[in-house]
Each structure stands twice: as C-alpha cells, then as structure tokens.
Amino acid sequence: MSLNGNGHASHGNGNGNGLTATGNDYPVPTARAEWIVKRKEEAARTGDTNMSQMHFARKGLITEEMAYIAKLEKLSPEFIRDEVAIGRMIIPANINHPELEPMAIGVGSLCKINANIGNSALTSNVDEELRKLHTAVHYGADTVMDLSTGGDIPMIREQILRHSPVPIGTVPLYEALNRVKRLEDLNIDVYLEVIEEQAKQGVDYFTIHAGVLVEYIPLVAKRITGIVSRGGAIMAQWMTHHHKQNFLYENFDRITEIMAKYDVSYSLGDGLRPGCLADASDEAQFAELKTLGELTRRAWKSDVQVMIEGPGHIPMDQIKLQVDKEVELCDGAPFYVLGPLVTDIAPGYDHITSAIGAAMIGWHGAAMLCYVTPKEHLGLPNEKDVKDGIIAYKIAAHAADVARHRPGARDRDDAISHARYTFDWDKQFALSLDPETARSMHDETLPDDYYKEAAFCSMCGPKFCSMNWSSKVDKFNESEFGLKKPDLTQIVTEQMALRG
C-alpha cells in the first residue's frame, strides 16, 4: 500500500521536501528536524521562548513551514505569513513533532479534513490505532486526532506521534480525567501537568473546552440531547458539583503560556454544540461561541494560534448562519467543524448525513472538516469505518474547494471526466479518490482486460452507451461546423503525474 497523494500534502511521496517514506510508508524526520533545531538554538540565544508560527509571522518572518506550505498550496509565502499573522490561518506544528509535513488550516487555503482515531476503555489497542492512522493518512486525512480514553494513553499517543506526518490533535481533558479517576477531583494543576507532557511529546493542537461557562448551564435544560461533547459534559458536571466557574476559563493564560513554548495551537472546543437538529443554533451554542471569540483574542495577545470548533447537528438552512456567526464572533479564526449532520435519522450512515453538511459548510468558509464515520452514535470505528469516513470527507472538502472556485480545484474533475468520456478506464480509476474500489466495482461485471478499452460498461452495454453515441455527434460537429472538443491533454497529464 502506498500513500496515493489524496492528501493535499504528499505524505511520503518524495516531492523533494526532505521527508522520505519508510518501508511502511511512515515518514522519518529529516528536513523539519533541522529547521526546529536551528529555531531552538535561536530561542536560547535571544531568550524569546515563544515558538509559535503566529509569533514569527507577526515579526514579519517567513518560516520554513510557511514556505513549504506556500509551495504545496500554490500561494505566495507572504500571503501565508500574513494570514497566520492576523489569525485567519494556522499552522499546527509543535516544535517537538519533527516527523510533521507542515500544512495550513484557514479559509485562504484548501479545505482540510480531520480523522478521529483512538481507543476507548472497551476496545482497541495500539496496533489497531496505528493501522487506523495509516489508513487515515493513506486516504488523505490532513490532520488526525487521537481521542484515546482508555489503556496506556501516553504510550498510544507517543506511537501515533512518532508515526504521523500529519498534525496530531488531542483532548487533554481525557488524560487528566483518567489521572484523577473521579471527575470532581479534576483541577488546573493536573490539567497543566498533562498539557505540558503532551506538548513536550509533540501534540500539534489541543481541544480545550474553556468556553463552557457556569452561567450557560441552565441554557441546555430545554435541549433534547443536552450536552453531547465529552469535554463539555465533563466541565459542566465539574462546575455543577463545585458550583464554580470553568477552571480552564479561569486559568486560560497559564494554558496559553505552555501553548506558546511548544507552538501548540488551540482548537477551542464547542462543549455546548448541538447534538440534534432540534438543539441547533440555540442560545447555549451561541453564548459559548461568543466566549470562544473572547478567548481567541486573549490567545492572540500571546501570539498563540487558534481555531474554533463547530457543530455537530445542523439543518441545511442554518449552515451558512453557523459560519457567519463564527466569523463575526471569533474575528475570522479558522472554523473547524464536526460534520454537521443534516438529519438525525440515519445511524449507520452518518458519514453521509454529515458529508452533506460538511460540503456545504466548507463551501461557506469552514477551514477544516472533522469526519464522522458510519459508526457514529453506535460504536468505536474500526479501520473500514475510518476509510469510509475519510472518503466521504475528501468528497466534501473537494466539492467545497470547487464551489469556492479555488484556483485549479476543478482540474482533477476535468481530467477524470475526460478519461471517462474517452473510455480510458485505467486513467479514470487512477484519478479517482479510491482507485481500488472503482476498479473492483467495474470489474464485478466486466473483469477481462479487454473491457479496459471498451467503449461501454455493464450499465448500458455496447449498444446503449450515451458517450459512445456522443462521440459520433462530436465528429458531426467537427465535420459540419469545424467545432473541436477542448484539448485536456495537459490537465490529464498533470493530474496523472500528481498521482504517481
């Protein structure tokens, strides 16, 4: 299995970035390791311990990561720097994650997708999680979150980090809770201890539920599904037990200090996101979002990068509103959304219900889409579920890029359409998101090699293929009117080259 370049970055595909794929397709640290060493030496010399990309950008510097991303995204390095400086783009890149191939999340770059992996107390082990990581990266996940809640969490995370060319995010609250055992024993000290350890290990972004304030708790009473965010529910229960304000909110600046040292990015968690259509866009949700905006500005004061997490379950007619509100309340910090699911009635198919919402919200400006697998609401996803979730989200993110008219976004569509029309089956498979599946579906009825050049498939058979007839109409248009088909040779060649 080779990494097929579905990702926006070319994980291990040898594009001259200095990272090379190992036998099992995982990267070994080379180029970025050197960049980081230099940067740490510089910090020791100057005493400026803020290592965040935003800090460098605001000093006017173009880091190696920014230059690398500029090339990947076909944008200017100055544009990347300026977007990072104003906070509309983040580069989640912990200085202790040298295995990383840098990538950017922001409305100015391609729409990204995240895959959640990680075990629960009931199931999974480290090998299974590494297989999920591999599958996620292979099919094009741009970042991966390790949401492990059981077993040896630090060991699993270490394995994931050391094998991941993509940014890794976590929810440190899970490990903190495992450490104290009883929920009510959670406190800022154990939390800071956990995030410092995770930051040292190289985690690139933390989901932190600092916006669930004690005064918002009554706002969820009228909801059908209450609080569905694990982090949000933990903090809410802690606050109701102690009758105190959220300790993450109260100690936000202490957290920020650690984030700055390692360049961990905030992913400000939406602890009060709606868990069903009925609860969407309610007072609780937008109250928290306003607080996330306040925290964004506080983090930015320390040059710490921030993205904002979003829902969840949202009917289609409210999706644009979600982006508009986020941009307004959080000053354009990148919006990182889970789905959203546009209906609640399809457990077993929530990769589809949520890909609909994800595509739409990506079009409207969300910067990263967190996938949902078919197992959502039912159980822990396995490797197959991870793949199904990723493919659905590659579709959503790509459709969003096309609808936003990002330069060149439609090239791959045009190339595959040309291959389709000219009955170049092998190219059609190669250019598709999942070549193996496309080929095997075709071969289910027409397996022989002969049919790879056939001007039909089993859908219509040789006598009823519209494209076959249409090519005769093309000849008519050429002989009668001198009208020629567009020449797509260059686009097809470029797109095929990208897929090696």
Next chain:
Amino acid sequence: MSLNGNGHASHGNGNGNGLTATGNDYPVPTARAEWIVKRKEEAARTGDTNMSQMHFARKGLITEEMAYIAKLEKLSPEFIRDEVAIGRMIIPANINHPELEPMAIGVGSLCKINANIGNSALTSNVDEELRKLHTAVHYGADTVMDLSTGGDIPMIREQILRHSPVPIGTVPLYEALNRVKRLEDLNIDVYLEVIEEQAKQGVDYFTIHAGVLVEYIPLVAKRITGIVSRGGAIMAQWMTHHHKQNFLYENFDRITEIMAKYDVSYSLGDGLRPGCLADASDEAQFAELKTLGELTRRAWKSDVQVMIEGPGHIPMDQIKLQVDKEVELCDGAPFYVLGPLVTDIAPGYDHITSAIGAAMIGWHGAAMLCYVTPKEHLGLPNEKDVKDGIIAYKIAAHAADVARHRPGARDRDDAISHARYTFDWDKQFALSLDPETARSMHDETLPDDYYKEAAFCSMCGPKFCSMNWSSKVDKFNESEFGLKKPDLTQIVTEQMALRG
C-alpha cells in the same frame, strides 16, 4: 422482510387504503381498481377520454387519488387539487396501474425519491429486477424507473408493473430502438406504437427527450463529456444522420394525445444535461430547458401532467441557480433531478457525491430526487447498490424536508434524538432509516442484550459518555433552577407507531 414504512406512502402496511400486502409484500389491486372502473365507465358515457388527474382537477373535481394523497401528506384535498390544476404538482397514476398507491410529486408535498432499476443487454434477469424493485420499495423509493435496454423488455416491465405499489416510469425510446435495431431507422410511428403499448400496460410516466433540438447540437461541441443522456444521445445521433429536427418535438401533440388517454405523465427528459462539472449550466443545457418550458405549456393545454428532468453534475454554488432557472422557464412544473453530483472524482461513491447535491437541490425546491448508486459510471447496480442508493437519497430528501420547514418533518429526528439521549437503543434502531444496519453496527462490539439498556456504547465506554454525564447536569438544572427537559413522549409514540 416486511415493508417498513420508510416511504411516504405506507406500501402494504395496511393503513386502510384497501391495498393489502401479499405474502411477498407486493400489493394486490383493490381500492384503486374500483375507482378506475367507475372512471372508465363515466368516460364511456360522456365521451371525455382525457383521464388525467390534471383534467379532473381543472374541472374542479377531487379524485379519490387526490383525497388519498391529501391524507398521506397531511394537506387539504383542495390544496392537492389546486396544485395539480396549475401544474405545480403531478400524480403519476396510469389508469391501467390498479396496483398503485397514489402519491404526488411537487414542491407543495414531501420531497420524493426515484430508484432506477432495469437490465442491460449484458447482465440481469427478471427475478433480479423484481428483487431490486422489492428492495427499492422496502427502503422507501417513491417511484421506480424501469430502464431495461436488453432482453424481453415488455415482459420485464409487465412483471414490474404488476408487482409495484409505486408509480413506474420508463424511457420508451429504448424499446423503440430495440425494435428497429438500427438507430437511424427510428421514426415517430414505431415510437407511438411503443408508447401506446406501454401506456396500455400501465406505465405511469414516460421520459421523453423532445427538447433536444437539432440547432442545439453545435452547443455541445465544447463540452468535456458531450451528451451523457442516453435518450439525448440517441436523438442527437438520429438528427445528425438525417439532418432533420427531433421527431419527438415535431410530433409532440400526437404523443400528448396518448398520454391523456391513459393519464401517463410527461417526464420531459434533459437530453443535454451536463455530465461533468465543467459542462454545468452551459448554453446547451439552458437552451434545452427553455424548450422544455415551451413543451410543458403545450402539454398543459391538453391537461396532461408534466415534470421536468434536471441534472446531473453541478458544483454546489450553481445548485440554487438550477432550480431558479427551471421554475422560471418551466412555469413551476415539478423538477425531477438526477443527483446532482457535486464532484466528478469519486466513482464508487457517487451515491455520496450526489446525495450532497440532491439534499441541497431538494431544499431549494426540487420535487423528486433520482437516486444514483455507488456503481454509477462503473456498471449496472446490483441489489446492494440499489439499497445503498436508496438510503443515501432518503437522507437527502428528508434533510430537504427539514430544511424547508415542512410541518412535522423534524418529528422523526426529534424522536430518535430523544431515544438516543435516554439510551433507549431499541427505539433508536427502530426509528432509524435502516434498523438492521444500525443494530448490527452497535452489536459489532457490544452484542449482549444487557447493553441494549446500557448508558454508553463502545465509542466512549461507560466512563466517557457525554450523554451519561449530561443527564446529571439535567438533574442539577431541575433541582437548582426548576428547569425541566421537554416532554417528547407523544412524538416518540407517534413516530414508533408509524414504524409498526
């Protein structure tokens, strides 16, 4: 296997409509048969041979079909009649299809879905097609098209009609082509012969590609994928061969005469629909759409019902435009769309790429969504593909109904969300689109009966379930502030009753 009421109609569920399910769940004609007999007697007496629902509606009559639909859709019979009279709603119900449970297609009623079945010369047989029909109806297809192009087409269609409680559509051009063998030998006489035979058999709607005019042929020259509609490509090739105008256009009124006698509805085919994103919303597409508007008005002069077929492959940012144009050019005739696919790069997953577009276009006002299966572009769908396509489209249509704020559309979402929050796993499964799949995914990790009442699943395990924690927050809100959760008992009970 029982029909589970996912359909808007309650196919064979014994809801007092006079149709009863046979042992194999197919309906036997009873109630509608009597309505039709009376109507035919009346026609013989008066000499008025126009049997279309539109004809009756325009005379101010409320037919038994309209009354039946009014009950199903929870709308007034007068509203149904008035919508049918002005052409914004159709009731595809051939007077020779007594097995039918009437249903309506229009922006004023719930969003419907169609499933295509039918063989090709290369594969399939009648038993397989009947299994596909059963699967389609079981999972909630509102209409089914038999697109058979090979074998004994009339026999397969007869079997499908006699077993179908939902309207059946066909593309008569396929059988006409099979009859003449050589495409250039097609002519209006064989075509009229075919449609009269199919109308007599009981086909409820015909896709007719009368809008592909000879002057539009040069407009497709610059397209990447030319003409991708089979009917459109056949007519284009016929016209380029003969240098003549489309004989379906030229003889439209003769066709209309037959449609009126049997109450077959027009599904005016979009022969020039775009087959890839690059070709979307181009001159060829909208030129044909304008002609379809002209033909709609011609059909309406004879009180014949019409819906308009739409694309195809459309980027998200052009989807609303498609509906706006159709409403404008075709005076609000129901829009019946294929997908649309919002990207071309995912063969093997086009049920997903197209469900995204379908949900959006349904929200914007399309009346019926023609499903696309995972096999699209690759081969003839099998029974599993039919099921996957249907589920994706049930999601899309339902999400559209919710986003359009149709009364009661969200009830099922609310009921399942309540079941989810209260850990009533059995109800959650029962209320879902595909109970077997939801249950089996849950049981993959936690099969024991004990877990059907457990306040967690394998996703988070007992210690990390947000809903579990959240219920404690609810208790706090109640004891501290006197705030109670909403009572959903009635909605859950109603929704459970609907699912037997």
